[in-house]
Amino acid sequence: MSKVIMEPSRQIPILDEADVVVIGSGPAGHSAAVAAARSGAGKVILVERYNHLGGMATGGFVLLVPHLSFGGTIMSGGLQQEWIDRMEKLNYGAVGPTKESVGSVDPELIQKWAGYWGFVLNDNINYGAYLDPDQLKVVLDEMINEQGEKITTYLHGWAVGAVMDGDAIKGVIIESKEGRQAIMGKVVIDCTGDADICAFAGGGFDEDRDKSLRSASMxxxxxxxxxxxxxxxxxxxxxxxxxxxxxxxxxxxxxxxxxxxxxxxxxxxxxxxxxxxxxxxxxxxxxxxxxxxxxxxxxxxxxxxxxxxxxxxxxxxxxxxxxxxRGSRRIHGMYKLTKDDLDNTYAHEDTISVVPPFNFGVCQTPTEIPYRVMVPVKIENLLVAGRSFSSSHEANDWSNLIPHCANLGHAAGVAAAIAIKDGTSVRDVNIQKVQTVLKDQNTYLPR
Ligand SMILES: Cc1cc2nc3c(=O)[nH]c(=O)nc-3n(C[C@H](O)[C@H](O)[C@H](O)COP(=O)(O)OP(=O)(O)OC[C@H]3O[C@@H](n4cnc5c(N)ncnc54)[C@H](O)[C@@H]3O)c2cc1C
The missing domain is CATH 3.30.70 (Alpha-Beta Plaits)
Structure with a gap:
């Protein structure tokens, strides 16, 4: 065992309390906070350790939002589409094929976009966009600010622990220049990308990696x-x-x-x-x-x-x-997405998002993502959205891109708001209500 020191126990002041507390503001966390506020959650808190929102999409300079369509059908929508629509209005905000050209096999268009990774897939035009990261930071701020007092944002707050009552999470502990403080919430949404909160809470996770996969690299x-x-x-x-x-x-x-x-x-x-x-x-x-x-x-x-x-x-x-x-912990959730889900067609009653097919040779239909991939087996009041959703490393590698994470965050935010309004847990939320709100908010769902 490595050397240890004892840390004395101490009282921790409560900084704030809310209905929904979202930790991490990447594509998943930003979408979760906005969706929760738009879907009627009373008060939402968004915590981010750095000085901007957007995670990898802004601070990591991951400029490409790809893979939003299959054939001629756009399969994303929701908040992810809203990013693109807003960025397209800005000077040098976005570049990519038009919605109308999606699925086109026009040789001129194919030639125009062939050198831009992500826009020509399976010999036709695939929907996506390259976005400017600094202008995206401003757009993401705007989307939060439009919610007025419904969302309180804390930048420069690093979540370092979970406040537990048995297996139920009641809040998180953050460290900032003000020291160690607690933020309490009825529902916590872990969007740290690394399932930090789930791990602090004692939830199970996998960390196995295949070093040949992109998600095993930094x-x-x-x-x-x-x-x-x-x-x-x-x-x-x-x-x-x-x-x-x-x-x-x-x-x-x-x-x-x-x-x-x-x-x-x-x-x-x-x-x-x-x-x-x-x-x-x-x-x-x-x-x-x-x-x-x-x-x-x-x-x-x-x-x-x-x-x-x-x-x-x-x-x-x-x-x-x-x-x-690109990848780390993946939670033990109520459903584990595996390569089998990518290679076959499964319809789930609790589908909240789809991943268009990548591996065309094997499967020609989109992969449905069930709500259960975000629900930890063990911990109550917690959802885990973004790249650490419950999945095998092969499945995660195909389905943890920006749009997939934004869609999971969107669904988690809607589910948290509905569960609180209905007085149920996020585990038992009325999934049909969640799907109806997601559809109303322009999310693509297969049925
Ligand atoms: C170099 C690179 C290239 C990639 N290329 C593409 C691509 O071309 N297209 C694509 O779609 N995807 C790409 N990806 C993958 C994609 O960027 C990520 O999978 C996606 O951003 C994950 O979203 P997320 O919201 O789950 O997590 P993240 O984007 O990682 O956001 C997590 C957020 O949580 C914050 N956070 C973490 N821990 C804490 C904590 N303890 N307390 C407070 N805040 C915390 C982080 O600061 C961050 O802002 C790439 C990734 C990398 C690294």
Whole structure:
């Protein structure tokens, strides 16, 4: 056993209380808070450890919201669609195919978008958008502020514990510049991405990983200016083998990990995605990811400038303020999504979202996500939305993207509001009511 010290017990002041307390403000947490407020929860509290809302989608510079359609059908809607609609109104807020072009096999359109990862899938136009992360921070603030006093937001608050009464969660403990304080709630929604609250509460979870999967890797994303992305994208489509086998391999030799440029709403900017096989719940790994990317970044940029069309004048704009975390704990929930769910067609009575098919060769129908993936087996009054939902690592890898997490958060917020209004638990919430409200709020549901 490693060395330990004893921490004396102490009284903790209660900072605030609410009907619904959401911890973490990524795609899941932001959606949960907005949805709870819009669906009639009395008071909602949103807690985030950093100084902005949006999680990976803003602070992590994960600029791509992909995979929102299948064939000609848009399968997202809800709050995720609202992000895109609002961002499209801004100067350089969003770029992507129009809704009308979804499913098109028009060769001109295919050629236009082929070099933009995510927009051409299965030989037709797939709906998605690249969003500007700083403007998205402002839009996400607006969506919260529009709810007025219904939502209280605490930035700079790091949740570090759960307040329990047996197996029922009653609140969370946060640390901030004010010290250690409690926030009490009738329902807590854990949107930390890492199931921190569920773990503090004593709920079970899996952490097994397959290092070959993207969700087992971390990242430190940065943005470049002075690029001609369209030029690069067109070149890459025509020279994919060379790009992949020669240049990506050479850059991996320089940096020690795989990296690749992706689009932004501005043609003269791109973001550099990277995949580093480290674990985001390990402090040494977290440190090493950030420092190793910064150590080799200039050499990698020089390689792009000297070898890749479109990068001659490239320069570093900024480095993502949040370390890129793709996967960690996955809770033990009332339903566990597995690869079998992706490979087959299952209809659930409690479906609250769908994931359009990725692996077309195997399954041509969307995967229905049941509400139960967010309900922990053991803990009461708790929902877990976002990438740590109950799933195997293979299933999670396909279905923890921004839109999937936003949809889970949306459903969790609606469910919390309805459970409180009806005086039931989130475990026993009237799921038909949840589905009706989700439909009214423009969410795509199969039935
Ligand atoms: C480099 C990279 C590239 C990716 N590429 C894509 C892509 O192209 N398209 C796509 O759709 N998805 C992509 N993903 C995946 C996607 O970004 C995430 O799966 C998604 O953002 C998860 O959403 P979330 O709300 O569950 O968690 P997160 O976005 O991780 O948000 C969690 C939030 O909770 C906060 N938080 C965590 N712990 C605490 C705590 N204890 N107290 C208070 N606050 C806390 C965090 O600060 C954060 O704001 C990528 C991920 C990475 C890292």
């Amino acid at each position: 990242a430190a994303v940065y943005r470049l200016g002075g690029v001609d992305f369209k030029h690069f994208a067109d070149w890459k489509v025509k020279n994919f083998k060379e790009w992949y086998e020669v240049h990506m391999a050479n850059m991996a030799k320089i940096t020690g990990f795989k990296m690749s440029p992706h689009a932004t709403p501005r043609n003269d900017q791109c973001w550099i995605n990277n995949w580093i096989p480290k674990y985001c719940l390990n402090i040494k790994d977290l440190t090493s990811v950030d420092m190793s990317v910064r150590k080799t970044m200039y050499e990698a940029i020089d390689y792009l400038k000297e070898n890749i069309p479109g990068f001659k004048d490239a320069f570093l704009i900024d480095i993502a303020p949040q370390t890129g975390t």
